[in-house]
Amino acid sequence: xxxxxxxxxxxxxxxxxxxxxxxxxxxxxxxxxxxxxxxxxxxxxxxxxxxxxxxxxxxxxxxxxxxxxxxxxxxxxxxxxxxxxxxxxxxxxxxxxxxxxxxxxxxxxxxxxxxxxxxxxxxxxxxxxxxxxxxxxxxxxxxxxxxxxxxxxxxxxxxxxxxxxxxxxxxxxxxxxxxxxxxxxxxxxxxxxxxxxxxxxxxxxxxxxxxxxxxxxxxxxxxxxxxxxxxxxxxxxxxxxxxxxxxxxxxxxxxxxxxxxxxxxxxxxxxxxxxxxxxxxxxxxxxxxxxxxxxxxxxxxxxxxxxxxxxxxxxxxxxxxxxxxxxxxxxxxxxxxxxxxxxxxxxxxxxxxx
Numbered sequence: 001x002x003x004x005x006x007x008x009x010x011x012x013x014x015x016x017x018x019x020x021x022x023x024x025x026x027x028x029x030x031x032x033x034x035x036x037x038x039x040x041x042x043x044x045x046x047x048x049x050x051x052x053x054x055x056x057x058x059x060x061x062x063x064x065x066x067x068x069x070x071x072x073x074x075x076x077x078x079x080x081x082x083x084x085x086x087x088x089x090x091x092x093x094x095x096x097x098x099x100x101x102x103x104x105x106x107x108x109x110x111x112x113x114x115x116x117x118x119x120x121x122x123x124x125x126x127x128x129x130x131x132x133x134x135x136x137x138x139x140x141x142x143x144x145x146x147x148x149x150x151x152x153x154x155x156x157x158x159x160x161x162x163x164x165x166x167x168x169x170x171x172x173x174x175x176x177x178x179x180x181x182x183x184x185x186x187x188x189x190x191x192x193x194x195x196x197x198x199x200x201x202x203x204x205x206x207x208x209x210x211x212x213x214x215x216x217x218x219x220x221x222x223x224x225x226x227x228x229x230x231x232x233x234x235x236x237x238x239x240x241x242x243x244x245x246x247x248x249x250x251x252x253x254x255x256x257x258x259x260x261x262x263x264x265x266x267x268x269x270x271x272x273x274x275x276x277x278x279x280x281x282x283x284x285x286x287x288x289x290x291x292x293x294x295x296x297x298x299x300x301x302x303x304x305x306x307x308x309x310x311x312x313x314x315x316x317x318x319x320x321x322x323x324x325x326x327x328x329x330x331x332x333x334x335x336x337x338x339x340x341x342x343x344x345x346x347x348x349x350x351x352x353x354x
Contacts, residue, residue, distance in 0.1 A: 015039070015046030015323060016099050037099035038342045041324040042291065042312045048093060048103045055091045057311055057321055060129035060184065060295045062139070062163060068095045068300075069163045071107060071128045071141070075318045084148060085318050086110075086121035090128045090141070092164050098299070098307075098345065107165035108141060108158050118145045118156050118172045125156070127294070130163070131187040133214050139163050140214040142185045142195060145172045153179035155195065157215055175208050175217040182235040184295065185210075186269070189241070194269060199223075202233035202253050207270060222270040225250075234262070240296040240306055247335060249279060249293045249308070258287035263335060280337045289339050291324040304330060305348040308337055 018037040046054045056072025063069075074088040089106035108128070111117040119125060124146035132139050138159045145156040154174050158167035174180055175195060183197035193210040195217065208221035225234055233253035240247050246266045252259040261280055264273040280288055291310035299305035306328040314321045327347045329336040340347070 015042075015044055018099060036344070037097070038344050039099070039325050040342050041326060041340065042289070042322045043341075044322065045320065046101075046323055048101045050103060052103065053319070054093060054101055054103075054323070055319065056093060056323075057313075057318070058127045058294050059309070060127075061297045061309070062130045062132065063298070063300050064132055064163050066096065066300075067163075068098060068297075069093070069104075069130065070095070070101060071130050073126055073128065074106065075321070077319065079316065079318045081148075082315055084124055087119055087123055087125045088121070089119075090125065090143065090167075094164065104164040107160070108143075108167040108169065111169075118154075119169060123147055123152075124150070127183055129183075129185045129295070131185055131193055131214060132163075133193075134191060136213050137161075138213075139167070140185075141167050142183065144181060144183050144197075146181070150181070153181055155180045155183055155197065159215070170215060173216075175206070176219065176221050178206065180206075182237060184237050184239060185214075186239045186241075188269065196237045196239055196248070198233075198235045198237070202235050205234055205237060205248075205250065224271055224273050225264070225275070236293045238293040238296045238309070240298065242304065242306065242330065247296070248273065249296065251288065251292045258290050258292075260286045261288040261293060261337075265334070276334050279335050280339075282339050284339070285337075289324055289326075289337075296328065299345065299348065302345065302348045305345075 018035050048054050055074040055076050056070050059072025070093040074091040075085040077085045087110045089110050090108040092104040092107035093101040095101045110121050111119040126144040128143045130141045141158040143156045145154045146152045154172040156172040158169045160167040178199045180197040185195050187193045193214045196207050199206045204223045204226040206223050209218040211218050234250040236251040238249045246269050249263045260278045263279045264275045266273045291312045293310050295309040297307040308326045308328050310324040312322040
């Protein structure tokens with residue numbers, strides 16, 4: 001559920017910038033010249049290779065056979081009542097370098113002809129995440145499905161034979177009988193997969209095992225971050241694993257106002273989870289740099305390299321919401337997210353500050 005939105009800066013085409021190399025007669029870069037690209041977090045609109053704004057909000061990432069696939073909410077429509085855009089579908093983009101993204105189309109499309117369908121434009125389809133099942137050879141997408149008033153509170157599942165789709169919508173349900181709102185999925189090193197979602201109006205986070213085909217919860221689950229007294233709401237879960245430990249980043253729920261992120265660590269995915277506080281440091285850390293977590297991406301081929309992916313929501317015009325990507329830094333038993341006006345993947349080759 002979209003609960004943490006902030007106004008953004010005026011739109012600029014600056015989210016990633018690449019230096020232009022010399023071009024030879026063949027149309028290829030001249031030998032000895034290499035293009036250098038730089039991430040500019042939150043600084044305007046990130047364009048795909050066709051020059052269009054990337055529509056991959058609340059997204060997730062899949063790395064498969066040397067290619068990254070970025071899935072996200074396509075919000076290229078008018079903002080309705082300050083909280084949603086008619087369901088258009090789930091976009092898919094592909095890249096080999098994480099800087100330049102090709103639009104592969106809508107991996108999961110809206111169903112405009114059936115008002116009762118979960119993917120009808122009047123509904124909500126958010127937080128897409130895709131994992132690959134090595135046994136079935138299927139790509140499985142999980143999404144948060146809701147109605148316009150966020151009372152439906154379900155997860156939806158779709159499958160495809162290819163990473164770019166089209167995905168076939170299977171069904172929606174409330175995992176283990178409870179409401180499901182912001183969610184993510186996680187595939188562990190042993191091939192087991194899990195869905196992680198806010199439940200009880202975000203008063204706690206549930207981690208649920210999936211069946212071997214990744215299509216349903218198995219019935220095994222645990223609840224976390226519940227407290228006596230007034231509830232502490234969490235949403236926007238982003239989970240990853242590093243050197244045998246699990247890390248989970250979430251945001252609070254404060255309407256359209258930005259808030260402070262929280263992260264927790266565990267030696268087992270079902271806990272116990274130990275809360276560590278806000279991973280962000282520096283100016284505007286208490287507002288998560290005016291953004292909200294959506295995914296943490298392991299960078300292929302680089303040791304200890306993870307990218308924190310977040311959305312800087314524009315509540316007045318959701319299609320112009322920007323993306324904030326920052327490198328994750330590991331400390332003694334924890335993580336740190338520092339703001340960088342610009343950075344590139346060579347940042348992971350630099351030593352971590354104590």
